[in-house]
Amino acid sequence: MAAAFSSHLPALQVVLALLAAPLCVVLRRPGAAWMIATVITWALLAIAMVLLGRVLETGTITYALGSWPAPWGIEYRIDLANAFVLVLVTLIGSVVMPYARASIPAEIEEPRIYLFYCMYLLNLAGLLGIAITGDVFNLFVFLEISSLSSYVMISLSRDRRALVAAYRYLIMGTIGATFYIIGVGMMYQVTGTLNMVDLATLIPNLTDNRTVMVALAFLCVGLSLKLALFPLHLWLPNAYAYAPSAVSAFLASTGTKVAVYALARILFTVFGGSVLIDDFGLQELLVVLAVAAMIGGSAVAIYQSNVKRLLAYSSIAQIGYMILGLSMASVIGMTAGLVHLFNHALMKGGLFMVMGCVFFRLSSxxxxxxxxxxxxxxxxxxxxxxxxxxxxxxPLTAGFISKWHLIQAALEKGWWGAVAVILVSSLLAVIYIWRVVEAAYFKPPPKGAAEISEAPLSMLVPMWVMIGMSYYFGIDATLTLDITTGAAETLLGGIQ
Amino acid sequence: MELIGLINYWIVIVLMMTGFYIVIAHDNLVKKIVGLNIFQVSVFVFYITMAKVKGGTAPILAEGITTYSNPLPHVLILTAIVVGVATTALGLALVVRIRDAYGTIEDDDFENQDGEP
Structure with a gap:
């Protein structure tokens, strides 16, 4: 019994959240829905940890869904890169849950609260599904599960601007997903398979086939829309600014990150990574867009008066760092990108939680x-x-670790311009963070300001746990670096 | 002959561009959803077209028939149609709530009402 249970963990990782979501709707009571969501997210974290441990011990795990063998059936294939993303998503998910208990009723109307928990679990199922699956079409389905539920979560906010933001995100997100599915169709047309490992044996030899190249273009544009790469980021600032804070904290630290992982999976596992190095211009294109995002995102963030919007623009810049690391197609560059994916999730999740606390007391x-x-x-x-x-x-923060490795990776390639951009973008970050610090610490409170106290403990603790972890992994980064280096080597397997 | 043989793909491209144009060019939120639907339908046609095998029939075992069309893309696109329906429903639901909140469904009017970009 226990052995059977443990061998089905990969399926449970996704199915548990998927089954628990309707349960929240049936129960309707906010407290009960919160309880279920919390227990399930923590169980998912435990499963993800076990899977990561197993991958570290014995290597890649494969799981044939419904016992249909790959490449005909859908295969769940967990290597170090997947396991890493699974842990990240479930970790953020389970820290946000205790925080949501006090934060969500302040920002979502009472009769809709149970719907939030349902959508949260569906979103979690979608994101975990993207991370765990080894089938490109299955990835599309999970992509849409997670996207549809995020549109709903954003629109649940009391702020009416959230409705428009959710609508615009829906339009852009659907175009992105449809582009992705066109790409998948074209790959299937040429190869007749949807399994990533199977595709990986066929696609790299077909890079002079025009259909395959067009498929690559569609896949890249589609996923770039989902991960908000620079010119395709327009949906992100308003969506994160007007969504309930717990939603912003969760989505900012998982949604775009999982899309970055999916892009890495497509580029490096399915296409073997050689398309980046080949004389095709993709690498240059990604580097230019990443650099533009780093400068542009940080520069626009300086002029924002809504701090959640400021943090959202900063996210666009930070996604630039990840794409820069990824596009280097070297182990150290990819490691830097992946470790920043993790570190940024902790930092940005923590910062959005801070804004949730501020909103809780200040309503602004x-x-x-x-x-x-x-x-x-x-x-x-x-x-x-x-x-x-x-x-x-x-130094001493997790952000330092990832930037340090990114700079090293850029130096290894001899990309001095990229090093300069990383430094300039960091300086711009000083300015936009300083604006908030200056207001909060060096300005007197406005006359007649209402007496307000600290946010409740149930919000402060998860917030400090998130920030604390970002310092822990800044001071002792061996664990994250070991795992991400392994993940980078797995992803880059096609190149070496 | 080439042109006739590829007629489905030409239809796909025309539908795709029409839908995409409507999404970008129209300010009316409902029209945008309609455009999005046309855009998605073009992909459905694309998948169904590529599954067709010349002279093939439905993939049911029967005597005297040896060529079958590929059923897998049909199954895939059934899933995508369901996703498309869900997206449309959610999009329209959002439009209803936007109309409740703003009293308009023209994209330009929201910024004016909220007084910021």
């Missing part, structure tokens, strides 16, 4: 409303400063 996240806030909410604002240091990339 405008910079001018936060003047003198540090005296009234010292723990919350200290978390902002601590998380902000991470975004800038100060």
């Amino acid at each position: 996240v405008q910079v001018e409303d936060m003047e003198g806030l540090a005296k009234r909410m010292p723990l919350t604002m200290a978390a902002f400063v601590a998380g902000g240091f991470g975004l800038i990339g100060m």
